[in-house]
Each structure stands twice: as C-alpha cells, then as structure tokens.
C-alpha cells in the first residue's frame with residue numbers, strides 16, 4: 049500500500065466519521081447551518097432593539113424618576129425639535145462626512161504605495177505603522193493626543209520656543225475631526241489595499257503606453273477600478289465615525305458631543321432612558337438610511353458581492 | 359523591385375528597403391546579478407512583422423518592455439525611427455502595445471476602451487467617434503461598441519485590445535504573447551487576423567511568442583532568443599532550414615540529435631561516427647571548422663527521415679540504418695514512429711510518416727529501416 053501523507057489519512061478518518069453523524073444527503077442545508085450563529089446574534093440584537101423601541105415611547109416623570117406607563121411620541125418631538133439635539137446631529141453628520149472624505153483621500157496614496165512599492169522594507173514599515181495603532185486602543189490614543197496637543201503639550205511647548213502661542217488645539221471641533229481621521233485611517237487603508245491589489249499593474253502600464261501620464265492613469269484607471277474598495281471603506285469610516293463616542297468625548301472635552309455622547313448623557317447622567325432610547329433609534333435609522341442611499345447610488349455590486357466579474 | 363542582398367545573412371530582407379523603424383544596439387538588462395537580456399542588437403525595417411521566439415524566461419518580455427519604455431536598459435541604445443528614446447517615457451512614445459493579459463479597462467465599454475488613447479493623446483474630439491468606429495470595424499466588432507469588456511468573449515477581447523493599440527496609428531505595434539491564453543483553433547484564427555490587420559495598415563510590428571508555429575506563420579523575420587541572447591535573426595524559412603546553432607535547430611520543429619565524433623572533413627561535408635554508425639552531414643558554422651576527433655551532434659528533422667520494411671525501399675537515400683519501432687503515435691494527418699537505432703548506442707529518433715494510404719504500417723516491436731540524405735543532417739559542435 050502506498051503511504052499517503054498523515055494529513056490525508058486523518059482527513060479520510062474525519063470524513064468517514066462525519067458521514068455517520070451528518071449524512072451527505074443533508075449537505076444542502078449545510079450553508080444555512082453555518083449561517084445560524086450569525087442569524088442568532090442578529091436576532092438577539094433585534095430583540096434588544098424592540099426593548100429600546102418600547103422605552104423610546106415612555107417619558108420620564110421628573111417628580112418620581114420613573115418611566116410612564118403610557119405610550120407617547122413626546123421623546124421623538126423633543127429629540128427632533130430641541131436645538132441641543134439638532135446641534136449634536138449636525139455636528140455628527142457633518143463630522144462623519146468630512147472625516148470620510150479626508151480619510152479616503154489620505155488612505156488611497158498610503159494603500160497604493162504599500163501595495164505597489166518595490167521596496168520590501170518600505171512595505172514592511174508601512175504595514176507595521178498601519179497595525180500598531182490597533183494595539184494601542186482608541187481611548188489611550190485620544191489621551192495621547194491630549195498630551196501632544198494640550199495647552200502645555202508638546203506642540204505648544206515647541207511653539208513657545210519660537211515665541212508664539214500657546215494655541216488652543218484641543219476641546220474644539222477640528223480636534224475631534226483630526227482624532228477621528230487619525231483613528232479611521234488604518235481601517236480605510238486595510239479596506240482599500242485589496243482593491244488596489246486587484247488592479248493589475250499591466251493595466252496601468254497599458255494606460256501609460258496609450259498616452260496617459262501618471263495623473264491621468266490615476267484618475268481614469270486606478271480610481272474607477274478601486275471603486276469597490278472606496279465604497280466599502282467609505283461606509284465603514286462613515287458609520288464608525290458617526291457613532292463614535294470616545295474621540296468626541298476626550299478630544300472634544302464635553303463641548304463637541306456627537307450623537308453617541310448625547311445618548312450616553314441621557315442614559316447615565318439625566319437617567320432619561322426614554323429620550324436616550326429615542327436618540328439611539330434615530331441614530332440607527334439615520335445610519336441605515338445613509339447606507340441604503342450609498343447602495344442605491346453605487347449598487348451593492350460594487351462591493352463585489354454576488355457573481356464575480358472576470 | 360530592388361532586392362537587398364547585403365551578404366550579411368541575418369540582415370537579408372526581401373522587398374523594398376524601407377527606413378529603419380526600430381534599432382536595438384548592444385542592449386543589456388541586468389537584474390541583480392542575473393542577465394535577462396545579453397547584448398541584444400537588431401534592426402527592423404518599417405512595415406515588417408518581426409517575431410521574437412524563445413522559451414520561457416529567455417528575456418522576450420524584458421526586451422519588449424525596454425522597447426516600450428517601461429524599463430530602462432542597463433546599457434545599450436534603442437532608437438525608434440532613428441531617434442534614440444532612452445529618456446522618452448512610454449506615454450510619449452508612439453507605440454501601441456497588446457499585453458499578455460490584454461489589460462483592457464473593465465470599467466469602460468469596448469468603444470470607450472478604443473477611444474481612450476485618442477483622448478489621452480488629445481485627438482480632435484469631433485473625429486474620435488468616427489475613428490473608433492473605423493477601428494472597431496477593422497477588427498470586425500462594429501456591433502459591439504457598447505458592450506462591457508466582461509460581456510465579450512476571449513477572442514473579441516483580443517480584438518478590442520488590438521483596436522485600442524492601433525487606433526492612434528502608432529509607429530510601432532508590440533504584441534506580448536496576447537494569444538497564449540486562447541485555445542488552439544482560436545489562436546490560429548487570431549494569428550491570421552493579426553497578419554491581415556498588420557498588412558492592411560502596414561504598421562511595423564514586434565510580436566513575442568514561444569509558439570514556433572505562430573512565429574513561422576505570421577512573421578517576416580524571426581529572432582530566436584535563449585538565455586537572454588539572440589541566437590538567430592532570419593526569415594522564417596531560413597530559421598527553419600538553416601538554423602544557426604543547435605539550440606535553434608532543436609527549438610523549431612521536431613529534431614533528432616545524433617552525437618558522435620568527427621572522422622573526416624571535406625569542403626562542405628563532415629563525416630562523423632555515432633556509436634558504430636558512420637554518418638555524414640553539412641557543417642553549419644562558417645567561422646570555425648571542425649577538426650578530426652571533435653565531438654559533434656548531427657541534427658535531422660523528423661520529416662526528413664523515411665521509414666521502410668526493407669533497405670532497398672530506401673535506395674535513393676544516402677544513409678540507411680536498421681532499427682526497431684518502440685512506439686507508434688497516430689496524429690491524424692501523420693504517424694509518428696519512435697525508432698531505436700542499435701548501431702547508434704540505442705539512440706531513439708522520431709520519424710514522421712505522411713503516407714495517408716498506409717497509416718501505421720508498422721507496429722511497436724517491428725524491425726524497420728530508416729534513411730535520410732546527408733544534406734539534411736546539420737552538424738553542430740557539441
């Protein structure tokens with residue numbers, strides 16, 4: 049008998065065992081079985097969402113600090129009309145759009161160089177720089193920026209040597225946007241890199257030999273061909289920054305609240321769970337609408353789901 | 359019509375002498391300590407179809423990429439239409455290139471692909487649609503203008519790539535094995551199509567392939583490369599009939615090599631002994647002459663050997679050798695016999711038999727005689 053590799057024989061044993069437990073004619077339902085954990089998880093979340101929806105319809109009795117027994121749309125009226133919440137919503141949405149645009153602009157050259165560079169050392173450095181922030185965590189990084197940008201921070205110290213400053217570099221809107229962009233950049237690069245890898249170098253060479261200079265090649269070939277990556281990265285960055293909590297809280301110092309901060313305040317400061325739940329529901333609705341709009345505009349096909357195109 | 363008889367065999371080109379479209383002078387390409395292209399020199403006349411033929415890794419693509427301008431040679435000079443292009447970037451050279459993987463733009467329609475070079479090269483926008491239509495017609499895809507690339511078949515994609523490379527009327531067309539991925543029938547069809555289009559437009563073309571049939575069918579000239587060196591630069595018939603060395607002889611066609619040592623040298627012929635079998639052949643190299651006792655190999659093509667049951671059937675041939683059939687391969691239009699020759703130290707040779715009425719006359723194990731003429735044996739130094 050030929051001696052097959054051990055792994056083959058092990059697989060044979062496993063396969064016979066599997067056949068006993070899970071006959072082949074049940075193979076049709078295997079994909080659904082594999083989906084089951086995900087469905088279960090999402091199902092639990094949806095159950096939670098019902099709970100939240102229930103809460104959003106009850107108002108807080110400020111004398112007893114109990115939620116009302118009866119349902120009303122009071123919370124929604126407050127959330128949509130009070131200037132405080134409108135302010136927070138505008139800040140979050142405008143912020144997430146700016147952050148998305150800036151992050152994509154910065155991420156593409158990074159991803160492009162990382163994928164295309166001929167220097168293995170440079171690629172390694174770029175990759176390490178990309179993954180390092182993931183080990184540090186969002187809160188620690190935000191505090192790091194406080195140390196660097198604070199009134200007595202590194203930047204202002206350096207400026208004072210030049211006789212200028214100190215400038216107020218934190219606890220304002222630009223500081224929050226800056227922190228978010230810095231936080232989102234690795235996510236965007238990670239999602240753009242495969243899209244750039246999928247563009248054959250030959251295609252760029254072809255564009256060049258057909259008369260395009262590198263700017264034209266970038267605009268007419270690289271950008272459109274990287275579109276699936278853009279859509280994916282854009283969606284991730286937008287939803288993550290729209291719902292972010294730590295960066296606005298720490299770098300905004302309470303003055304630059306995003307929606308998540310407002311929800312936190314309602315749940316844990318004013319203890320108005322009804323209003324908190326309402327804000328949470330509105331955020332879910334707005335986020336989903338945003339994603340739906342993007343899908344409607346560019347089509348889910350651009351995420352390269354469904355049948356792969358050759 | 360003037361015929362160029364330069365005497366230099368490798369430059370002899372029939373037909374009117376055009377101006378030199380491409381001139382490659384002592385070009386080298388070194389990657390680290392690996393010499394991918396080794397001192398390549400050749401000239402190509404305007405309007406000619408040149409094929410660079412060679413095995414995988416012989417440096418064909420590297421040579422082509424240097425002509426296109428994607429890589430700068432380590433040393434040497436390339437001139438297009440007499441102008442050195444050392445510092446001209448690819449987008450400023452007038453070269454249309456068809457890549458091995460075609461490199462069509464998947465996010466554009468067929469027509470947009472073809473229009474791309476015209477837009478990049480700032481052709482008058484009003485003339486672009488007519489020009490695109492003309493070239494789509496040229497490649498017989500007039501009705502496919504608005505198809506996306508992935509909605510086209512492999513052969514149709516080839517045609518779009520050709521149209522895109524030609525639409526701006528480049529001085530030079532480069533083809534880097536664009537047919538390698540196609541099945542044989544479609545490939546042969548496209549080879550003739552390339553030839554037709556090239557003749558119709560008269561564009562100077564350099565084609566790269568490792569398919570010897572393609573090289574013989576489509577080319578005016580063939581450069582055979584091996585290990586980065588140009589082995590021969592000649593017309594297809596010369597490449598086939600007068601290979602300049604044993605590599606070329608072995609690479610093109612089915613060639614049998616018979617190793618032996620020289621016994622006698624006359625003006626045009628070399629006598630040598632292989633095993634116990636005395637043989638005779640033509641000495642090919644003109645610069646050196648063989649000496650007695652030197653190790654040589656004689657190359658004889660499978661179609662120049664005949665096989666028969668008795669030696670008297672081979673009376674008209676100068677050399678006859680007894681052998682036994684080892685294997686019989688039926689290939690449709692011909693039968694290939696593998697014959698072992700005892701007197702040549704059991705060397706196995708391949709013989710084509712084209713006689714249609716007697717397909718597979720012999721069976722494996724049959725005792726046969728094979729024969730050939732001395733002029734069909736080309737003798738090379740071992």
Ligand SMILES: Nc1ncnc2c1ncn2[C@@H]1O[C@H](COP(=O)(O)OP(=O)(O)OP(=O)(O)O)[C@@H](O)[C@H]1O
Pocket residue numbers: 389392394412413414415416417418419420421568
């Ligand atoms: N950028 C590069 N760096 C290092 N070595 C290279 C590079 N490009 C090519 N080579 C080497 O040079 C040699 C010639 O390569 P080339 O691509 O020109 O071969 P080819 O004749 O086109 O082969 P094929 O028929 O397989 O396409 C190969 O050994 C290859 O490994």
Ligand SMILES: [Mg+2]
Pocket residue numbers: 418419420535
């Ligand atoms: Mg190649």
